[in-house]
Amino acid sequence: xxxxxxxxxxxxxxxxxxxxxxxxxxxxxxxxxxxxxxxxxxxxxxxxxxxxxxxxxxxxxxxxxxxxxxxxxxxxxxxxxxxxxxxxxxxxxxxxxxxxxxx
Numbered sequence: 854x855x856x857x858x859x860x861x862x863x864x865x866x867x868x869x870x871x872x873x874x875x876x877x878x879x880x881x882x883x884x885x886x887x888x889x890x891x892x893x894x895x896x897x898x899x900x901x902x903x904x905x906x907x908x909x910x911x912x913x914x915x916x917x918x919x920x921x922x923x924x925x926x927x928x929x930x931x932x933x934x935x936x937x938x939x940x941x942x943x944x945x946x947x948x949x950x951x952x953x954x955x956x
Contacts, residue, residue: 858890 855868863883873889880887929937 856889860885860887862887 856871856874857866857868859865860867860880860883862885863880865880865882867878867880867882867887869878869889874891876889877886878889879885
């Protein structure tokens with residue numbers, strides 16, 4: 854569990870280890886050394902709902918990333934694609950020529 858307080862410089866919430874209580878820590882948002890209070894500072898209602906929504910979104914995206922299967926896309930270089938396409942057109946053309954010749 855960590856201490857949560859608001860940075861006096863940028864007003865962002867910062868979470869630090871309880872061992873830093875009463876010392877200084879760097880704010881990850883503005884990178885300023887700020888004093889760490891001895892206790893958690895509860896967020897106001899708007900920020901609390903925003904933090905709840907952010908944590909919920911992060912949990913959902915982390916879950917989706919772990920359950921999603923990796924996409925297996927095959928990259929075919931353009932030169933090879935042209936060659937394969939040309940062979941396909943030649944084979945189909947030959948089939949059509951034979952079909953009309955045999956009628």
